[in-house]
Amino acid sequence: MAKINLLPWRQELREQRNREFMTLVVAVLLLSLLGAFAAWSYYKNTLENQQLANERIKQENANLDKALKEIQTLEQQRDDIIARMKVIQDLQGRRPVPVRIWEDIARIIPAQMYLTSMKREADTITFTGQADNPNVISTFMRSLDGTQWLEKSAVVSIQRPNAVAYQAPTPAPAAGNISASSTSATLPEANYVTFVVTTMVKQTDIASATAASGVAASASKEK
Numbered sequence: 001m002a003k004i005n006l007l008p009w010r011q012e013l014r015e016q017r018n019r020e021f022m023t024l025v026v027a028v029l030l031l032s033l034l035g036a037f038a039a040w041s042y043y044k045n046t047l048e049n050q051q052l053a054n055e056r057i058k059q060e061n062a063n064l065d066k067a068l069k070e071i072q073t074l075e076q077q078r079d080d081i082i083a084r085m086k087v088i089q090d091l092q093g094r095r096p097v098p099v100r101i102w103e104d105i106a107r108i109i110p111a112q113m114y115l116t117s118m119k120r121e122a123d124t125i126t127f128t129g130q131a132d133n134p135n136v137i138s139t140f141m142r143s144l145d146g147t148q149w150l151e152k153s154a155v156v157s158i159q160r161p162n163a164v165a166y167q168a169p170t171p172a173p174a175a176g177n178i179s180a181s182s183t184s185a186t187l188p189e190a191n192y193v194t195f196v197v198t199t200m201v202k203q204t205d206i207a208s209a210t211a212a213s214g215v216a217a218s219a220s221k222e223k
Contacts, residue, residue, distance in 0.1 A: 101125070101149050101201070108143035112136045123201040125150070130192035134158055137195050144199045156196035 098120075109115065112132035119126045131137050141153040 104147040153199040
């Protein structure tokens with residue numbers, strides 16, 4: 001019986017399988033490397049895109065902050081202009097007010113009273129003077145509150161004089177009968193009380209006068 005040597009064939013088959021296995025291993029490694037590189041490239045691009053988006057957002061935020069500051073500046077300028085316009089309108093409305101106030105005061109001063117000083121500070125007017133009695137002062141205060149321009153009148157102080165009581169003048173003595181002890185007449189004002197009264201200028205009426213003057217000015221411009 002003839003004998004056949006199969007060793008070379010088996011060796012070649014084993015070597016072929018080894019080559020196929022190594023080829024498969026290399027292919028798997030290459031595919032893994034390619035997959036890892038693709039994933040790394042993807043995430044790298046994603047990160048770069050996100051960073052660019054973040055930079056754009058930061059830039060837009062900076063632009064918005066700048067725009068907000070400009071808007072705040074413009075609003076402040078607008079408020080300043082409005083405040084100045086209100087001051088100008090208020091001054092325009094106030095111009096005729098003092099004249100009317102003084103006219104009303106001169107009209108309502110009682111006959112038993114006279115003023116020694118008047119002082120205005122802002123919207124407060126202070127009167128100093130003398131009156132026959134406190135009732136005259138009360139009448140004067142009611143008259144002040146009854147005017148169009150004044151309100152909240154109040155007494156600051158009332159001081160009574162230390163002079164002697166008023167005496168009617170005695171008839172002139174006959175010639176040759178002049179006595180050093182004869183009583184001299186005392187002026188009525190010597191017994192007047194000294195007072196200090198304050199009153200406030202009505203803001204509502206000033207505002208109405210301002211609006212009326214503004215309407216009149218607009219009407220005159222239209223004509």
